[in-house]
Amino acid sequence: MRLPDILRFARDAAIGYPMRTSLSVLAMSIGVASVVILTALGDGARRYVVGQFSSLGSNLVIVLPGRSGTGGFNPANAITSTPRDLTIDDAAALLRAAGVKQVAPLTAGTSEISVAGRLREVMVAGTTASYFPIRNFELGQGSALPEEDWGRGSAVAVIGNTIREEMFGNAPAIGQLVRVGDRRLRVVGVLKPVGQGLGMNTDELVIVPVALAQAMFNSNTLFRVLIEAKSREAIPQVREEVAEILKQRHRGEEDVTVITQDAVLATFDKLLGALTLGVAGIAAISLAVAGILVMNVMLVAVTQRTGEIGLLKALGATGNTIRLAFLAEAAMLSAVGALLGYLLGQLGAFALRQFFPVFPAYPPDWAVIAGLSTALGTGLLFGFMPARRAALMDPVQALMKH
Amino acid sequence: MALIELKGIARTFQLGDTTVNALADLNLVIDPGEYLAIMGPSGSGKSTLLNLLGLLDRPNAGSYLLEGRDVTTMQPDELAKVRSTRIGFVFQSFHLVPRLTAAENIALPMTLAGIPAAERVKRVAQALLDFGLENRADHRPDQLSGGQRQRVAIARATIMQPALILADEPTGNLDRHTGEEVVRLLEELNERGVTLVVVTHDQALGARARRQLMMEDGRLQSDSTHLPPLQGEGRGGDGLIAPISNPSPSPPPP
Ligand SMILES: Nc1ncnc2c1ncn2[C@@H]1O[C@H](COP(=O)(O)OP(=O)(O)OP(=O)(O)O)[C@@H](O)[C@H]1O
Numbered sequence: 067m068r069l070p071d072i073l074r075f076a077r078d079a080a081i082g083y084p085m086r087t088s089l090s091v092l093a094m095s096i097g098v099a100s101v102v103i104l105t106a107l108g109d110g111a112r113r114y115v116v117g118q119f120s121s122l123g124s125n126l127v128i129v130l131p132g133r134s135g136t137g138g139f140n141p142a143n144a145i146t147s148t149p150r151d152l153t154i155d156d157a158a159a160l161l162r163a164a165g166v167k168q169v170a171p172l173t174a175g176t177s178e179i180s181v182a183g184r185l186r187e188v189m190v191a192g193t194t195a196s197y198f199p200i201r202n203f204e205l206g207q208g209s210a211l212p213e214e215d216w217g218r219g220s221a222v223a224v225i226g227n228t229i230r231e232e233m234f235g236n237a238p239a240i241g242q243l244v245r246v247g248d249r250r251l252r253v254v255g256v257l258k259p260v261g262q263g264l265g266m267n268t269d270e271l272v273i274v275p276v277a278l279a280q281a282m283f284n285s286n287t288l289f290r291v292l293i294e295a296k297s298r299e300a301i302p303q304v305r306e307e308v309a310e311i312l313k314q315r316h317r318g319e320e321d322v323t324v325i326t327q328d329a330v331l332a333t334f335d336k337l338l339g340a341l342t343l344g345v346a347g348i349a350a351i352s353l354a355v356a357g358i359l360v361m362n363v364m365l366v367a368v369t370q371r372t373g374e375i376g377l378l379k380a381l382g383a384t385g386n387t388i389r390l391a392f393l394a395e396a397a398m399l400s401a402v403g404a405l406l407g408y409l410l411g412q413l414g415a416f417a418l419r420q421f422f423p424v425f426p427a428y429p430p431d432w433a434v435i436a437g438l439s440t441a442l443g444t445g446l447l448f449g450f451m452p453a454r455r456a457a458l459m460d461p462v463q464a465l466m467k468h
Numbered sequence: 469m470a471l472i473e474l475k476g477i478a479r480t481f482q483l484g485d486t487t488v489n490a491l492a493d494l495n496l497v498i499d500p501g502e503y504l505a506i507m508g509p510s511g512s513g514k515s516t517l518l519n520l521l522g523l524l525d526r527p528n529a530g531s532y533l534l535e536g537r538d539v540t541t542m543q544p545d546e547l548a549k550v551r552s553t554r555i556g557f558v559f560q561s562f563h564l565v566p567r568l569t570a571a572e573n574i575a576l577p578m579t580l581a582g583i584p585a586a587e588r589v590k591r592v593a594q595a596l597l598d599f600g601l602e603n604r605a606d607h608r609p610d611q612l613s614g615g616q617r618q619r620v621a622i623a624r625a626t627i628m629q630p631a632l633i634l635a636d637e638p639t640g641n642l643d644r645h646t647g648e649e650v651v652r653l654l655e656e657l658n659e660r661g662v663t664l665v666v667v668t669h670d671q672a673l674g675a676r677a678r679r680q681l682m683m684e685d686g687r688l689q690s691d692s693t694h695l696p697p698l699q700g701e702g703r704g705g706d707g708l709i710a711p712i713s714n715p716s717p718s719p720p721p722p
């Protein structure tokens with residue numbers, strides 16, 4: 067039998083039994099659609115997090131006080147007790163290292179801001195002028211912190227856009243005095259609004275000189291030192307040098323943790339990638355279930371059409387022809403189901419993107435390819451047994467069942 | 469050369485611990501172009517014999533030569549090829565594929581044999597004309613009368629131009645008049661040289677054949693070619709009547 071004839075025969079047979087055909091196509095399409103949508107969700111989450119991390123700045127090396135046992139990124143570092151302070155001078159010393167473009171010390175705390183009786187709690191970041199280019203902060207009005215001796219700490223502040231709105235409304239903010247904690251500071255700049263990001267929301271941030279913040283919070287240690295390397299290639303070298311300089315300054319003790327943004331990114335990337343893979347695996351189970359359904363449907367088809375199989379044999383069909391005809395039918399059910407499921411899945415992902423525009427819910431290519439080929443594979447695999455049964459049928463017995 | 473030569477054929481079925489001898493020690497020779505009716509009581513083995521002749525079943529013992537070739541040792545695919553090219557079946561219950569049109573049903577053996585579509589269309593058009601079905605080409609079986617269905621089935625059985633047509637009670641589901649028509653068609657085929665073997669319960673129908681076999685309990689009870697019926701002896705269609713009434717039938721073109 068010629069291939070086009072086999073395909074036409076299988077197609078007619080599938081159309082001839084619309085109920086069971088639509089059932090198995092539906093099962094297969096739900097399986098594929100769930101793979102597409104779930105991996106779109108998982109990969110969307112990965113992209114979202116990676117995107118947010120990248121927006122922290124580029125080529126970053128970060129120093130945390132306290133030592134982490136593994137040397138890798140560990141969220142517990144944030145609360146490790148500090149044996150020795152990470153000071154502003156430590157941070158300044160890092161400027162010596164080759165490959166370092168700029169350094170920004172960072173200290174953080176919460177305080178209250180008030181203007182003319184309006185009061186609210188704010189996050190205060192104490193840092194230097196270099197913090198702005200490192201974090202890619204852009205100013206909506208005024209200027210950044212002044213370039214000055216890091217130890218000086220003039221009484222100025224750069225405020226986030228939400229703070230400006232709440233404190234000043236439509237009135238001009240630049241040059242006005244605000245009270246932060248027990249200090250009176252002059253507003254020199256307002257950050258451009260950026261909206262919600264990962265971690266700190268810069269719209270609700272008040273940035274002051276680092277020495278001022280330390281005095282305000284009565285602390286000598288820094289929360290972080292952010293270092294921008296000159297290039298991506300320089301990152302590993304900068305990391306080593308930074309660790310070495312701080313070790314010398316801390317009398318040979320390695321009591322800080324140096325992480326690179328790459329490492330953090332890679333960790334999250336891996337974590338969420340694994341999550342996506344896991345979700346895809348779960349969705350693949352539904353594909354296997356769909357495959358088994360196709361098998362049952364084909365077994366029913368073989369039983370239903372026993373008389374026809376006997377007739378085909380009487381008319382000179384070889385076992386191979388009959389096997390191919392039934393396999394082609396199973397493959398068609400799976401292929402149509404897979405295609406339909408793919409379209410449904412893409413539609414679902416599209417709907418997700420419409421409802422949550424910040425969330426890049428695109429199914430990854432590998433998942434789409436794997437989903438489609440698993441669908442076809444299981445369809446063929448599970449179609450094989452019924453096809454074999456049909457091919458091996460005894461023609462006389464088969465002809466009697468009519 | 470004989471078309472069919474059966475020697476010492478036995479076919480048994482195992483039903484639990486009892487063995488049913490559906491065919492026992494059966495000897496038969498059929499020449500090309502013969503018109504033969506197989507008759508006998510229910511359960512005498514007529515259908516079993518026809519299935520064997522049509523290569524749908526294998527004997528438990530004995531030899532079967534079809535056009536001089538031993539078919540009992542053939543592989544399933546070879547048997548399928550022989551069925552495809554040399555044998556046509558007509559069944560009591562028509563056995564049409566319900567979702568295919570009359571034309572597609574007629575074309576089915578050619579489709580299975582891999583004959584190109586253009587050739588199929590040509591031959592089906594001719595067959596539809598020959599069997600008076602030209603207005604029914606696109607009808608599905610459930611839109612046809614019983615007689616029309618059987619005509620479609622006969623057209624299908626002849627479309628590959630076989631040497632042998634096997635019909636198991638071809639008029640069993642038809643009224644007398646329609647049955648008559650169908651038999652006429654089959655006889656016309658035989659007149660053009662196709663060997664025709666019909667299983668029937670109908671005395672009148674059986675009497676129309678040039679040769680009658682009576683079966684009983686899986687054995688040949690009588691063979692009209694032999695004036696005194698010979699029992700248990702290995703002789704077949706080399707008797708008196710068949711050769712005279714069938715001077716030199718030529719097999720149809722392959
Ligand atoms: N598959 C089978 N399994 C068991 N026994 C069978 C089988 N096929 C046929 N037989 C037995 O073989 C014998 C011959 O059956 P067969 O169908 O050839 O009879 P028949 O002459 O065609 O009868 P009818 O006129 O009723 O069609 C019967 O006794 C039947 O029960």
Ligand SMILES: [Mg+2]
Pocket residue numbers: 514515516
């Ligand atoms: Mg019978």
